[in-house]
Amino acid sequence: MTDLLIQHTDDNGITTLTLNQPDKRNSLSMDMLNALAEALAEIANDEATRVVVIAAAGKVFCAGHDLKEIRDQLDSHEFQLALFKRCSEVMQQVVNLPKPVIARVAGVATAAGCQLVASCDLAVAADSARFATPGVNIGLFCSTPMVALSRNVSRKHAMEMLLTGELISAVRAEQLGLVNRIVDESALDETVYAMARTIAQKSGHTLKIGKGAFYKQLEMPLADAYDYTAKVMAENLLADDAREGICAFLDKRKPEWTDR
Secondary structure (H helix, E strand, C coil), X not given: CHHHHEEEEEECCEEEEEECCHHHCCCCXXXXXXXXXXXXXXXXXXXXXXXXXXXXXXCEEECCCCHHHHHHCCCCHHHHHHHHHHXXXXXXXXXXXCCCEEEEECCEEECHHHHHHHHCCEEEEECCCEEECHHHHHCCCCHHHHHHHHCXXXXXXXXXXXXXXXXXXXXXXXXXXXXXXXXXXXXXXXXXXXXXHHHHCCCHHHHHHHHHHXXXXXXXXXXXXXXXXXXXXXXXXXXXXXXXXXXXXXXCCCCCCXXX
């Protein structure tokens, strides 16, 4: 199932997961969510993967949940709850993955698709990309996408997207902090993979420590965040890569990472 719904490619420490149902606008059906969960679980334990790129086949990045699937299961509260819980688990897998994740966004990312972009650590979008949380337009408020969205943009901007359901441009998404960069679509891959290669050259152990600490300290009061990160940095210094990196910098040479 994973091979059919998710294309998995590896290149020098960069793993690309491509949502591969363009005929269904790469919707996050239960099957797609299960396939993505399986792929992320495999990557989490893959020492060869240093950076992950999430991309999509076709002209739509991801249109959110499969509304036909939801309609077919309207009378099953059990299925609906399982679907939204599964989606929430997958988004947390992205956040908790011990490797940086970059969203490569071409086309439209709406509802849970916008949630997926917001859940990634970084996002690069084509200048033609558009974003929305349009659930309000069909009577189904984007409550779970709201979690990721509200942790990326300011409250008022998040509420504007959620309450109006309107599409915003890539330029506006960059202004709001939803994406890092916007480029001409012809330069999208070049930009995404240049960023991925830059990150992949770092110590995998250091990236794991830093990503985990970043999200954990965000939820803490200021003083607690400083206490926590001081301990993280002191423990980080015990790692072989930290010692190697400092010595390499002082010796004016390229570090040789062991990822320990």
